[in-house]
Amino acid sequence: MPDLTSLALPHIAKLHAYTPGLQPTESGWVKLNTNECPYPPSPRLAEALRHEIGADGAALRLYPNPKSAPLRSVIARLHGHGLAEENVCVGNGSDDILNLLIRAFCTQDAAAGYTLPSYSLYPVLVEIQDGRTATIEFDRSMRLPIERIQASTARAFFLTSPNAPTGVAFSNAELERVLAAFKGLLVVDEAYAPFANENALPLLARHSNLVVVRTLSKAYALAGIRVGYALAHPEIIGLLDRVRDSYNVNRLSQAAAIAALGDQPYYDGVIAKVKATRDRGVVEFAGRRGWFTYPSQSNFIFTEPKNARGECGPAVSKSAYDFLYAHKVLVRHFPSHALTAPFLRISVGTDAEMGVLSETLDAWLKSPNA
Numbered sequence: 147m148p149d150l151t152s153l154a155l156p157h158i159a160k161l162h163a164y165t166p167g168l169q170p171t172e173s174g175w176v177k178l179n180t181n182e183c184p185y186p187p188s189p190r191l192a193e194a195l196r197h198e199i200g201a202d203g204a205a206l207r208l209y210p211n212p213k214s215a216p217l218r219s220v221i222a223r224l225h226g227h228g229l230a231e232e233n234v235c236v237g238n239g240s241d242d243i244l245n246l247l248i249r250a251f252c253t254q255d256a257a258a259g260y261t262l263p264s265y266s267l268y269p270v271l272v273e274i275q276d277g278r279t280a281t282i283e284f285d286r287s288m289r290l291p292i293e294r295i296q297a298s299t300a301r302a303f304f305l306t307s308p309n310a311p312t313g314v315a316f317s318n319a320e321l322e323r324v325l326a327a328f329k330g331l332l333v334v335d336e337a338y339a340p341f342a343n344e345n346a347l348p349l350l351a352r353h354s355n356l357v358v359v360r361t362l363s364k365a366y367a368l369a370g371i372r373v374g375y376a377l378a379h380p381e382i383i384g385l386l387d388r389v390r391d392s393y394n395v396n397r398l399s400q401a402a403a404i405a406a407l408g409d410q411p412y413y414d415g416v417i418a419k420v421k422a423t424r425d426r427g428v429v430e431f432a433g434r435r436g437w438f439t440y441p442s443q444s445n446f447i448f449t450e451p452k453n454a455r456g457e458c459g460p461a462v463s464k465s466a467y468d469f470l471y472a473h474k475v476l477v478r479h480f481p482s483h484a485l486t487a488p489f490l491r492i493s494v495g496t497d498a499e500m501g502v503l504s505e506t507l508d509a510w511l512k513s514p515n516a
């Protein structure tokens with residue numbers, strides 16, 4: 147047999163794939179590891195999907211709308227700010243959109259910039275393209291290094307706001323300072339913006355080099371349906387349309403997304419519940435437990451566990467992670483970066499799930515290896 151890997155392009159042969167959070171197949175887990183919504187999607191979805199499938203699934207014979215045009219128009223109307231269908235590109239999840247942006251704008255001589263820590267998919271997408279990265283490190287304050295981004299020579303800079311895995315949001319005033327000097331494309335990945343106090347949409351009309359990326363996976367409880375989108379100047383949207391798969395969003399996903407986005411009152415309630423649980427969680431970790439915890443404007447909490455002796459650090463957070471895991475409570479630990487290794491990222495669940503988490507952490511603190 148030939149060495150099949152050596153037949154591949156060299157940069158693919160040495161590629162490290164993205165590591166998604168665990169998706170256990172058996173039941174009984176308290177799943178607080180991938181920032182999914184703890185509540186179901188809009189009750190309108192079931193009927194919309196049945197209607198789209200049609201009798202005997204006959205409607206699925208036909209290809210979907212190639213541009214997701216009806217969905218683009220729903221998205222534009224939903225956001226206002228003078229946005230029209232021409233300002234929207236829909237993807238198979240926002241990961242698809244991020245991939246299209248890297249494909250269209252980044253290569254060896256056109257670096258993709260991003261901060262560390264932030265969403266760990268960016269470097270994987272760049273590696274797939276054999277591109278070059280330009281990274282900017284946060285310090286423990288997690289404040290935006292504005293001057294360094296302004297001076298970045300990246301062709302496109304990917305900024306997660308609110309940031310992952312910290313939950314810290316950057317203000318529009320800060321983004322405007324970046325935009326005043328940065329000459330490349332600024333991509334603001336707003337996966338968690340529905341949980342934040344502010345978002346970058348009002349800046350789109352004034353800055354043609356700004357791209358805002360959104361997803362239905364988190365706030366809309368639709369991670370399984372894979373819909374995300376970009377909002378940007380029509381010229382940028384046109385470039386993304388050139389490189390995307392011609393039918394990149396399937397029929398059922400388009401129909402589900404239209405139904406969900408049409409039910410804002412339902413989601414206002416879901417988001418309000420998640421934010422209330424989050425804020426109580428931050429008070430518990432930062433207040434009652436005295437653990438260093440970043441202010442969160444997302445649907446997760448980034449906290450630095452202290453053991454029974456008041457110590458923290460990578461080994462302590464790993465010990466808490468392992469104890470939670472052994473008790474079927476799943477959270478996320480990011481050991482590969484010094485600024486994230488002492489922490490746990492906890493997705494906001496229902497109040498009942500957060501109660502189980504809290505009791506299990508109490509048990510960890512009383513356990514011999516804490």
Ligand SMILES: *Cc1c(COP(=O)(O)O)cnc(C)c1O
Nearest residue numbers: 239240241265310337361363374
């Ligand atoms: C979850 C997440 C995404 C991925 O969203 P999908 O639409 O599910 O692909 C993108 N960016 C960030 C920062 C995320 O946390």
